[in-house]
Amino acid sequence: MIFETERLELRPTSEKDAEFIYKLFNTPDWIEYIGDRNIHSITEARNYIKAKMMPQFQRLGFGNYTVIRKSDGAKIGSCGLYDREGLTNIDIGFAFLSEYGKQGYAYEAAFKLKDMAFQQFNLDKLIAITRKENLSSQKLLKKLGLYQTDTIILPGETVELALYSINKSSS
Numbered sequence: 001m002i003f004e005t006e007r008l009e010l011r012p013t014s015e016k017d018a019e020f021i022y023k024l025f026n027t028p029d030w031i032e033y034i035g036d037r038n039i040h041s042i043t044e045a046r047n048y049i050k051a052k053m054m055p056q057f058q059r060l061g062f063g064n065y066t067v068i069r070k071s072d073g074a075k076i077g078s079c080g081l082y083d084r085e086g087l088t089n090i091d092i093g094f095a096f097l098s099e100y101g102k103q104g105y106a107y108e109a110a111f112k113l114k115d116m117a118f119q120q121f122n123l124d125k126l127i128a129i130t131r132k133e134n135l136s137s138q139k140l141l142k143k144l145g146l147y148q149t150d151t152i153i154l155p156g157e158t159v160e161l162a163l164y165s166i167n168k169s170s171s
Contacts, residue, residue: 003065003116005108010065010079013053017066018046020075023097030095033134056083062121067096067109076100079109081117081126086154089127089165090117094140106140114144118168128164129154138162145171 003010013021022045024030025037039045056063064080077096084091092113094106117123128146130137138148146164153160 001061001120003112004070005112007070008076008105008109008112009068009070010109010112011068012057013049013064013066013078013080015046015049017075018042018049020066021045021049021078024078024095027095027098029098033131033137034095059083060121062116065109065113067105069100069105074100076105077109079106079113081113081121081123084129084154086152087127087129089125090123092117092126092128092144092146094137101136107143110140110144114166114171118171124168126166129161130164131159132162138164 001012019042022039022042025039025045037048039048053064060083062081064078064082066075067077067079068074069076077094077100079094082091082093092110094110096106114126117126126146128141129152130141141164144166146166148162149165150163151160152163
């Protein structure tokens with residue numbers, strides 16, 4: 001299912017996005033704030049999409065979306081609703097190429113997915129995780145109406161993350 005906003009199209013990430021995913025996953029911001037996924041080729045990106053992204057779409061009907069700017073068709077970022085190990089609720093997340101930052105695209109895409117999570121997918125609660133030093137992500141989460149409720153360390157990780165949440169009733 002494809003979602004649209006005024007300026008953006010959010011399309012389920014597929015194998016044809018492998019080159020973009022390879023580029024996004026290897027940006028300095030992705031590696032610093034999200035973590036190195038060891039994607040070192042377009043082939044590895046394609047395999048990651050097939051193994052990690054597409055199965056969740058098949059299981060839940062939502063997952064990772066490639067964000068495309070309507071004006072020129074540029075793939076500018078990624079936004080999604082994730083069923084992550086170690087989390088009890090669906091996690092909303094986003095990442096954009098740096099050249100598309102500070103233009104409201106992340107808010108526009110994430111706001112649309114938050115709305116769809118509650119209206120289309122009938123979720124009662126959304127959470128988000130972010131590194132404590134990722135202030136721009138925290139600012140966006142607050143703008144979306146999420147508030148910090150706790151901290152968490154994901155299974156197999158050592159970094160303590162800030163945990164944000166929002167309930168459907170308070171959105």
